[in-house]
Amino acid sequence: MADLTGARAALDGGDWAGALTLLPVPAPGAVLSADEWEARARAAYGAGEFEHAMSAWEALYALQRQQGDDDAAGFTAATVALHLLVDSGLMATVRGWVSRAEALVGARPDGPAHALLAMVRTYERFLSGDPEGARIHAAQAVDLGSRLGVLPALVLGQVATARLMLHDGDLEAGLAQLDEVALRLTSGEVDPFTTGMMYCELVCAAQNLGLHDRARDWTQMMEQWRHGRAFGGIHGRCRVHRAELLRISGPVSMAEDEALAACAELRPWMRRELGWPLVELGIIRLRRGDLEGAEAAFLEAHDHAWSPQPWLALLRLEQGDLATASAMVDEAVANPPDLPWKERPPFGDLRMVPLLEAQAEIAAASGDLPGLQSAVAGLAQVAVRVGSG
Template structure:
């Protein structure tokens, strides 16, 4: 087909929202003819919507340079804002800032141009991501003042989203969520350009997820599913990115085995450029594999997340703890908690810190982290945080020897989890309730709780929680029991390391923990305790 015919077909496909056909026709035309600036811009946007992020950036930047050379300042400014959004989605804040500044310079002579609103939207998000929370609020206020002079539902959606995101770091949760909910109205009505609407969907759903507000997350995820059916979206990468956000919701309720494959397929599509979402996806894949008991698969997914710049915590720390390396797990998680500047992200790490502290027998440390979680739940007034806080407090009370006091708190946590169908967490609470009922002499209730936990784990395709093992004598972890059993059978530290596939240094740390928990000072005394309590090597 001649280049001119390819261009006609490409333009028609682009107008219809058939990004695949537009991309292919533009690509063939570009091999034999130089594309116009408009065609080059459309080619870049078609590439973006198909998930070819790096190619899209190259084409969009070339289109921008042409627009500047042609002295088409207003269109160049809007293109710069588009490219800034692309780099923001790509996870590079430094280059995003370069494009924000380019757009700002171009708009100095046209401060009332609508492109300024898109620029302020990106700038506000970028400030919040960089931890410049006051600047994020200031950009959102500037956007609000700009939009107030116009009757534009699309710009209003951008304004409300920026406002909501800028308020969350200051724990103005109810105001922030009201803004974000209101921002979705123009998006649902199709009054926001597709790329910016996709960003709003992702931002709103992501914040619902971070706050543990699964009911609100479900509302907007269902709305997003309908949005994805539209002709401009169905064939784009937004559908795939939405799958990853949807998976985060479904992981609370659905079969892990099915969701694992869906996530693997989704990640294969977006890894070209969408670093933040891809990192999140690999982390979630690792965490689901951890819960399934796929140790090697979890390690591989966590390693991939780290490779592309996403720190795989707390899941990786929990994996280490369940494998018996609880000291390293605690150290890694505490370093991250201490370094985390975003308060919501820090609060999200605390439930795992509590679980690991209890697995180590450090009840005081668990209680300290639990108080921090309770304070965060009160401050942010988040239903998810409140459920986690009740769950943690109940577990700590069980370990403090107050099972009767723990039971009503655990039952409240169970009710909260049930209202959002957080089934994995429900199973964990049932485990703690089983231990509490056992301690109060209510054996039948304990057995019922244990059966409920096992049933949920089986339905999810998950393994029972290992970090706090009710069966282990002496408060030992599963790995400490394995180490002690081998020591009692006469194995040296080197023998234990070989049999358990861990280092001799790790064996030494486990022995030190065992001595403390059993209140003994020698291998001989520990071995004697093991024989008395029938701690024997497993087959």
């Protein structure tokens, strides 16, 4: 029997599957209220039923449109866009839902939907390689979050602004702002979904800069927080970060275990971005000498429209195919993959570092002195530009 009050209590306690059993089933002919659809979407998302959650939010949106509640429908459309942005990497679909939300609330007085839209627009631009657009929307998110008391928008805007500072080369100010956000996250005042997202952003920022000690500290904070609080794909994201750090510090066998577990945990949520843990798994296997396993992981990432370069090129090097390795890495350097990757967003000099490092390694192995000199010069230029920003 449906029990919305009991379902909400289960949601508050993190019992996602239990909440689903207390909500009406959306069978043909069944009529659910807006509150029931909203609770069902949250419960399904927490239980790892991503498609079910999206369907519930879409049904809620349709119901709100039918009822003429444009403010609520705009907020729901922005919610769908946010979850697709976080988990799918399908940017065209994200933009479609943003357009729906803006059509409903764009001309209305500022409200929570506008703050949520600023959040989505910030990272849609960030992950699409438009840092200046991201900067504008991040400022809007901070402003709306502050004025309207929408803490997720405020925090996300601050993190995005800090990350843009880092990409501009202002490391001191950017890291200081991220440290401030980290302290706020530990206070418990930010909701679990936003907290998990922002912890992941902190670690991604540190990994992008090669600040492994800081990444380890923030990963430990994320690890301590997630038990009993995190939901959705946050557990799996935390595992990917642990796998990355273990690959660097060892033992590498534990890194592979974490990467495998991360892939298993994230499959229910991620779509295109599943390529991220798959590539990490491939890198770890490559380091362990498991060339067949590395190839399987890299090719599966490619099947998810996620580029496995430059590590697939390094795999070809290990397999003795120098010509293919050189061609692959040269193409990747000339045309860097535009991935919606939170760790290495598709703009700025830092995304070139692993590509140029691989190009240098392959050129050295091939006896290509001009190629080696070019790659080393490219790395030196990145160091100068980032360090003097």
